[in-house]
Amino acid sequence: MVPLSYYLVLSGILFACGVVGFLIKRNIITIFMSIELMLNGVNLSFVAFAAHWHALAGQVFVFFVMVVAAAEATVGLAIIIAVYRTRETLNVDQVNLLKL
């Protein structure tokens, strides 16, 4: 038997790692991966809650999250490719034209 809170803490750790990765990584692809990491952390908490409340809907939600993540990955990577074509770099610090 494992307390629900352990699962939640684990998912929280993964999510935090994703956030930190988003913050400290320069490579746009890695940053994108950090987003996926966050999504995974959230999924874990979904499944844990589903098991806790005996509600399969949680797992269905995970399914939807995956679908959305896949779509987002597709478009995001396509955008990355487009950006790379134009800016010749993957470093987000150098892709900062969108400002005042």
Place this chain on the structure above:
Amino acid sequence: MSVHLVLFLAFGAVAVAGAVNLLAQTHPINSALSLIAVMAALAGEYLLLGAEFVAALQVIVYAGAVMVLFVFVIMLLNAGVEEQTTGSRVAILFGVPGAVLGSVLVAWVVLRHSGTGEVPAGALPGPPATIGPLLFHEFLLPFEITSILILIAIMGAVVLASKPPSAPVPPREEN
């Protein structure tokens, strides 16, 4: 210290290690692989929770499809080791502490209720047979909407990535 707990801790350790490695590695391909490890470990956690279908999907969709796409893009763009530019002090000064603080707070709150909800191994067997009706009856509309979303994503990817003649990015989100 039940078997369940042991397995949980093992998979959890793998997941956390992979996540940390993702941050530590400077080469995107290594980060990608460590992320795959995280996903595999999470699949294990799902199995522990009895969500077989979700576990399988986790492997097939995430590890087998999305991450393949990542690796593909890394290879396509031949992404090298990331250069250590200091573009944003804010992210380091406020962001990281903020993220850590937030997670710590959440963990604190959650752990204060430790022991309330015990999740037995395979507490909720989620075989496809039971997921299916849920997915195609209760959540039929969201399901259809996600399909439309995916269609749009395909077209968006094609439009975005196919300007000059180059290796085509195969739209890659079915499964």
Place this chain on the structure above:
Amino acid sequence: MPIWLYILASVIKSAVVLVVLLTAVAYTVWLERKVVGHIQNRWGPTRVGPFGLLQPLADGLKLLVKEDLTPPHVYKPLYIAAPLIAIIFALTSIAVIPFGNPVTIYGYSIPLQVTTDVNTGLLLILGVTSIGVYGVALAGWSSNNKYSLLGGLRASAQMVSYEISLGLSLVGVLIMAGSFSLHDIVDSQAGHFASVTWPALDPVLRFIPRWNIFTGQIIGFFCYLTAAYAETNRIPFDLPEAETELVAGYHTEYSAMKFAMFFMAEYANMITVGCLATLLFFGGWHGPVFGPTILKAVLPVFWFAAKVFVFLFIYIWVRGTLPRFRYDQLMAFGWKFLLPLALVNVIATAIAVVW
């Protein structure tokens, strides 16, 4: 059954299956060389042993003792990891494949498969194969060579593309069986036809088993076979290792045992595909069972092996017959023909079942 016995049985089963599988791999190579040779009006290997039956041993020995050189420009960790990934996942996917009904020894029913019958076995296989992509892709990338890179790119793109068709082609069978468990799927194909309307035809019909291939999954089978060939990078879809275009594709830089690993992985995958085809479309181990108990126990496994052999032969036959596609043709075929076909199959099957 006590846990220790369970573990013991598992160990024994894994060992047996591993040995058998590796041997099968080795002799599949021999078979291929022989058959292709005969197709091309050659003899194939003849020197080593009768009919060159010892050729695989010689090859293995050679690959083992050859110098394992690692080019200086490669990205070492992945360069080393890639073949391991390939072979490991290739062998893993065998684990969930049942070879026959559980046999009872001393009152203990032992399933004839490495793991117990997980009710998502098929999904597991799909997942493993989808992971297997990384072997090729990483190999291509890490060897830091443009031919290899192209090979890796091709491999990943091709495999992920055809994985969709592969999965969809199986859905028809899943609908008819109503389960992911390979056991259930196989059991759903037990027995033979019997016409209620025309009893006169029964003498003929009862010789036709109720395999999925006969119960309407012919299209699904075709889709599965094609997609599977693409998944295993076999001719006519062996773009990643097209000798004539990119020297040897993703394993250009590999030699000796690492190369052997890729090699074995490929053939192991072939066998897995054959097993799956047998289980899903050709009734698995079902077949005429007769004779004494021991024979009764062995025959199903024999039938299973025989069917798998047929598929391996078809593999080789195809290789000896068909030319290689162009890459754009590959993609177009996969996305514009195979995928819609598989979808149509799914819909048709669903309608038929609901009817």
Place this chain on the structure above:
Amino acid sequence: MTPTLNLWLIPVLPLAGAAINGFFGKKSSRTAVSTIALFFCGAAFLWALSVAWRFSSVAPVHQEYLAHWIRSGSFSADFAFYLDQLSLVMLLVVTGVGFLIHIYSVGYMWDDAGYYRFFSYLNLFMFFMLTLVLANNYLLMFIGWEGVGLASYLLIGFWFAKDSAASAGKKAFIVNRIGDFGFLIGLFLLIQHFGSLNFTQVFDLVTKLPAGPVTEGLLTTIGILLMVGACGKSAQIPLYVWLPDAMEGPTPVSALIHAATMVTAGVYMVARSHVIFERAPGALTVVAIIGTLTALFAATIGITQTDIKKVLAYSTVSQLGYMFMACGVGAFSAGIFHLMTHAFFKGLLFLAAGSVIHAVGGEQDMRKMGGLRTYIPWTFMTMGVATLAIAGIPPFAGFWSKDEILWKAYQANWIYWLIGLVTAFITSFYMFRLLFMTFFGDYHGHQVDAHGHARPAHGHDDHGHGEPHESPAVMLVPLMILAVLSVVGGLVGIGNGFEHFLAPVFGTGEATSAAGEGASHSLELLLMFVSVLVAASGAVLAWVLYVSKPYLPQKIAIALGDLYSAVLNKYYVDELYAALFVKPLVDGSTTILWQGVDRKVIDDSINDAADGAQQVSDNVRHMQSGNLRSYAGWIAAGSAVVIAYMIWLGVGR
């Protein structure tokens, strides 16, 4: 209220005219404009006549409910109309005289640029005035009250290009505000104590109030406050100063608004709320004193004025004083009676004066006139009739009403009577002075006047000078009609006919005096004789001074010296007000409000705020570095804060 009289038509018709002329008049021709204006005004007049015709068949007080207006708690004020003998009289006077003056204006204003504007304003004034008259509660009355103020402002400043006109308009407006302030406070008091502004309800409650010092004090306060409002509107001391300046407006305006109708609104209001005043003797006394003083005061000023319209203006003020005196002594019907007759002859006087000005080409200084009776006989005759009427020569209208007032005043207190008598003498003197200076002697049209009292021509220069010429018929016909009215208008008062007609309204307010009447009938006749004598002597004196011995006035003026100049300068009242109120106000607002508050406080604070915002945003702008990770950092930090806050709120528990 068995048969509905559709009273609402009466105010609404002029409003329609005003709207049509105001919106479309600019494009349409003068004929169309005048047709519309006259049609709607005349329609209102005819409807008023029909109402008067059917009125006898209606209950003595006819109320008509039109629509909700304000319903807050127990308080309610509706668009409802109230018709009794009093408002009927006002109705007829307003519509009738108004219609005549409309006709007159067609001729008088024909050459003016703002023709449509003028008639639109005029109709608007009619609308508001009728609303004022017909309102069945003080609030609606106040709307009309303010509305006529607005109309009068617009019309006084009709030639707004002229500074004097614009400032005169402003003056009228501001002075009226002072009065309205008092009026409003009175209304608030009414609401506070009676919870209603409806005439009937208020008056019922007032009559039911128990006698005693408390009630008396309250009603006296209310009455005096209402009186202040009336003073503002009807130009009584101390708020009369705006009326003479109001003569800057076109002459028909002076006739209609500043002689016949609007300025009498105060009197009407006091009469309307007679119930309150009757129970507040103190307030009545104030009214009487103010009225009396105003009458005398304004009359004395009127002697020295040389501007023909100013003379008439001051005489208006003094006549209004008469009316207030009547109300003050409780003779409301007499006041209303005089109001009516005064509307006739003073309107006539103004119109005639306008005709004169029209004749001599915009000249208003009487010293540049003279001998005009041969040039403009009709104007002369009508104006003569009016002069006789105002002077109180029997059997003209003025005689009856003024005599009535004097008689009542005598019954109340002989001092009122005495002052009224003196005022009557002065009145007849300066009126005949005006008449003689204008029409007798010989024409000084082109000679430079000795005193250098050059007054600017009133926008009629396009008439061109030259020989004085008679006005067109469209101007003369109203003059004649009014002349006839001035002659016969007073006859309704014979035998207290008018008083009995108004009896249902004012009840037996005069019953006591009526009782004493029989006894002192001979006395009344005596007083009547005296007043006529006085009026005649005034006329004779004027004849002596201005016709037979024209050199005398100079001598007298020099002899009187300072007194004369004081009177000539209207007792320096304007200068006094300027020194007392205007200058401190202007200086204070300039130094404190403008330089101090507006510049220092408001402007500076706003500028500082703007500068601060600019600087802050200048610094904050750098937050938008365009760097993805920085944004993410802000988000992460913010989310941490939010999480901490929620935990602090206790979401975790």
